[in-house]
Amino acid sequence: MKTREISDDLGRKIRIPKKIERAVSLAPNLTESIFAVGAGDRLVGVTSFCNYPADAQKIQKVGDTLSPNMETIIALKPNIVFVSTASQIETFTKTLENQNIAVYVTNPKNLDGVLSNLKQLGDILGTSAQAENLISDLQKRITAVENKVKGKSQTKVFVQISKEPLFTIGKESFLTEIIERAGGVSVTKNVETAYPKLSKETALALNPEAIILSDSDDNKEPNEVFKNSPALQNDRVFKINADLLSRPAPRIIDALERIAKDLHPESFE
Amino acid sequence: MATLLGSEKLSFFELTESQKTILFDIRLPRVLLGACVGASLAVAGASLQSLLRNPLAEPYLLGVSNGAALGTMLAFVFFSQFEYARPVCSILGAGLATFAVFQMAQSRAGMNVERLVLSGVIVTTFLSSIIVLLTSLLDAAKLRSFTFWLLGDLSQATSSGFYLTLVVAITGTIILSSQARALNLMMIGERDAFDFGVEISKVRLIVFATASALVGISVAASGSVGYVGLIVPHLIRLIVGSDNRLVVPFSAIAGAIFVVLADTVARVAIAPRELPVGAITALIGAPLFIYLLRK
Numbered sequence: 001m002k003t004r005e006i007s008d009d010l011g012r013k014i015r016i017p018k019k020i021e022r023a024v025s026l027a028p029n030l031t032e033s034i035f036a037v038g039a040g041d042r043l044v045g046v047t048s049f050c051n052y053p054a055d056a057q058k059i060q061k062v063g064d065t066l067s068p069n070m071e072t073i074i075a076l077k078p079n080i081v082f083v084s085t086a087s088q089i090e091t092f093t094k095t096l097e098n099q100n101i102a103v104y105v106t107n108p109k110n111l112d113g114v115l116s117n118l119k120q121l122g123d124i125l126g127t128s129a130q131a132e133n134l135i136s137d138l139q140k141r142i143t144a145v146e147n148k149v150k151g152k153s154q155t156k157v158f159v160q161i162s163k164e165p166l167f168t169i170g171k172e173s174f175l176t177e178i179i180e181r182a183g184g185v186s187v188t189k190n191v192e193t194a195y196p197k198l199s200k201e202t203a204l205a206l207n208p209e210a211i212i213l214s215d216s217d218d219n220k221e222p223n224e225v226f227k228n229s230p231a232l233q234n235d236r237v238f239k240i241n242a243d244l245l246s247r248p249a250p251r252i253i254d255a256l257e258r259i260a261k262d263l264h265p266e267s268f269e
Numbered sequence: 270m271a272t273l274l275g276s277e278k279l280s281f282f283e284l285t286e287s288q289k290t291i292l293f294d295i296r297l298p299r300v301l302l303g304a305c306v307g308a309s310l311a312v313a314g315a316s317l318q319s320l321l322r323n324p325l326a327e328p329y330l331l332g333v334s335n336g337a338a339l340g341t342m343l344a345f346v347f348f349s350q351f352e353y354a355r356p357v358c359s360i361l362g363a364g365l366a367t368f369a370v371f372q373m374a375q376s377r378a379g380m381n382v383e384r385l386v387l388s389g390v391i392v393t394t395f396l397s398s399i400i401v402l403l404t405s406l407l408d409a410a411k412l413r414s415f416t417f418w419l420l421g422d423l424s425q426a427t428s429s430g431f432y433l434t435l436v437v438a439i440t441g442t443i444i445l446s447s448q449a450r451a452l453n454l455m456m457i458g459e460r461d462a463f464d465f466g467v468e469i470s471k472v473r474l475i476v477f478a479t480a481s482a483l484v485g486i487s488v489a490a491s492g493s494v495g496y497v498g499l500i501v502p503h504l505i506r507l508i509v510g511s512d513n514r515l516v517v518p519f520s521a522i523a524g525a526i527f528v529v530l531a532d533t534v535a536r537v538a539i540a541p542r543e544l545p546v547g548a549i550t551a552l553i554g555a556p557l558f559i560y561l562l563r564k
Binding site for chain 2: 164165166188191192193196197198199200201202204205207225228
């Protein structure tokens with residue numbers, strides 16, 4: 001089999017077949033991205049979290065991102081396994097590589113990272129042309145949003161990940177950048193880590209002008225500490241599907257457009 | 270004192286509207302809830318130790334906290350629409366766990382210390398495994414709030430939860446203080462206590478039920494805050510001696526202070542982020558307990 005050497009997001013050199021026939025994705029954002037670059041038919045295994053697109057649900061499940069089932073993966077005989085840094089890779093990389101299965105680690109940290117990730121996936125899976133089309137389309141949508149919110153005053157946004165206990169986004173979350181591109185500014189952008197549990201007193205003093213709820217069962221409304229915030233007084237609370245917000249994949253551009261429209265409706269009339 | 274410290278700086282001479290909200294709606298309820306939880310756990314620990322004549326009897330080590338935690342989780346999964354399902358199921362869980370440990374510790378030869386501790390370990394690990402099983406079945410968003418809550422988290426203080434905890438904490442402390450004389454006699458030996466006219470089975474039932482209620486209400490409010498029931502009564506006995514008429518009420522006060530201090534550390538250490546208070550109490554409690562053991 002003809003092979004070639006590539007390096008992944010962690011800078012690890014890995015050897016993969018020139019033509020990938022069978023691939024496994026261990027993260028929902030990777031599954032979405034692989035379908036988006038037109039290589040979904042190559043996926044033979046995905047995680048139980050991979051619910052989009054609909055076709056992904058028909059693919060064999062290999063456990064979830066944090067505890068994939070090694071035996072199932074090996075039995076599927078993939079050429080390559082795509083993982084995100086959220087998975088615990090060290091433990092199983094060796095097992096897979098001993099079976100001649102390449103492990104490719106991706107770590108998109110921001111919008112540009114999402115786009116370059118799509119390019120890499122297209123390159124590895126042999127769908128570069130489709131990936132390039134997708135990227136230029138997404139790039140156009142990003143630019144369109146940025147042009148619309150250009151010069152607008154930045155809305156102070158609080159992103160609520162869960163109501164009790166109060167979790168939000170911090171310095172290391174890619175959503176901090178998304179908010180900024182959408183014409184806002186995350187009021188917790190200086191808090192350490194990606195998804196910190198925030199002190200309620202600090203939250204109360206933040207006085208956000210808008211609140212974005214990552215829509216899930218335990219996060220249907222803003223925490224009580226925001227009851228006197230400008231966001232609630234002016235009825236500026238927006239729910240966005242948690243899957244859109246939590247996955248660095250092409251649909252993050254959908255989230256970007258939604259947030260920009262919510263924050264600056266007048267620019268989109 | 271603890272209300273002076275927090276992630277937001279407050280000046281006590283001029284408070285703005287939002288600073289008032291911070292002080293009265295967020296910080297004060299949390300400090301008061303911490304005090305109730307600390308008092309409840311310490312009093313429960315003190316009376317269980319005397320009743321079972323076992324210095325290691327502690328809600329956390331005996332599996333009572335885990336019983337309450339499991340009860341709370343089940344309430345959350347099945348009866349989340351009822352506000353009071355959490356405390357009720359938590360108290361039931363604590364009661365069942367206490368009962369199970371006590372039954373297992375009984376043998377024909379009576380109850381001995383090793384058997385009791387062993388039963389506690391068995392019940393604790395068994396209940397932990399069910400909790401782990403349940404968290405694996407819950408979806409990711411609920412899992413996050415549970416892992417935090419399991420480690421002890423006072424940030425979810427609400428006024429309705431607080432009043433309930435306060436009422437149970439005060440009533441429980443009064444009931445257990447009223448049993449102090451009987452507990453003193455039972456510390457000498459159940460036979461002697463019986464000779465002095467103590468109705469042993471009645472005292473046992475009252476203490477078990479009250480301690481379960483105290484632990485249950487604390488866990489429902491704040492998760493598992495460990496070591497409070499262990500080190501606080503031991504410290505108090507070092508200071509005031511082993512008379513339960515003093516140990517029980519003083520444990521309530523010291524337990525309250527201990528948890529409030531630990532929670533202040535949890536709130537301030539990495540502000541504006543927060544630590545789970547249970548991690549702080551265990552971090553202070555475990556070394557302190559080893560020190561007390563060696564003394």
